[in-house]
Amino acid sequence: MRIYNKYIISLALSTCLINILLALLGQDDLAIYFVINIIAYLVITLLYAYLNPGARRALSTISAVSFAGFIVIVVFKVLEIWPGR
């Protein structure tokens, strides 16, 4: 299943690049790493439009869970900077 291999390699390379880049920039907030990795994951998953229906369904579930995590982090960050708190 070469398309699966390409997809997994794309994910691994993108996460490695993002983590190295953020580390070089001196980022020390784990939430930022997580959010950017989730965005990359969602973009790459969307780009692989030709995966079979079973794989798409399975990946949609993981994407939904990841997106929920992303939203939770964004909400916490917004609450942190919300005026009056």
Add this chain to the structure above:
Amino acid sequence: MTTNPYRVLGLGLCLAGTIFAPLSYFIIGSVALAAIGVSAILIGFTCIALANTRPYISPEACEIMLKTGMENTAALLEELGLRNKAVYLPSTMRNGHPRALIPLVDGRNIQRIKKNIPGRLIVRYGTNPDDMAIAVTTPGSINIDMLDTKPGPTAGEIEATVTYILTGLLDLANSVTVTLSDSQVKVDISGARLHYEDIWYYRCLGSPIASIAAAVSSEALGKPIRIKEENYSQGKSRIMLEVLS
């Protein structure tokens, strides 16, 4: 139980990430290393999800079934002495099931085909008494049934559908390009894993990849299609399809 490499990789990544992330964050004190651990868990879950979508039948078993079907059809063609190129019909012309017609009489110029072909093995396709053909199911016909929606009649839509089947569903090619002209469809396939062979079955019905391209094009255009020629050079297959009226 066969070992699925994606499941092994996924479990390995999940386990490594689960140990590595808290170790890096709380003991080593490195956020970047902890992020790598979290990424490993994410990719690990993805691998496990993909592992569950792989077919339970091994590629070897699939090959045996493909060869069995091909050899049975080839035996029928050889017994009847048929050398004519098959005509791929859209599902609308054959009770909702796309099939290929192989004319029984040599050298007949098939340009006009009846709108409704009966769902039998030996069928009459024209108005003349000897306009007879055998109607067979091809790999392309089966794949059309697997599509959720009928492809549209543009080159882009045909290309997207053939790419979806050959790359996403069957993993038989790397990429597909379709060019559409008046009465011809040119399909360029790179990284094709099933090539044309000079055998009876392929001479009549085309290779499985050409059969899929022809069936999709026929379904998209709503017209009968014949595989005109198939070439393979420098890792690329070129399939020329002729659109009949």
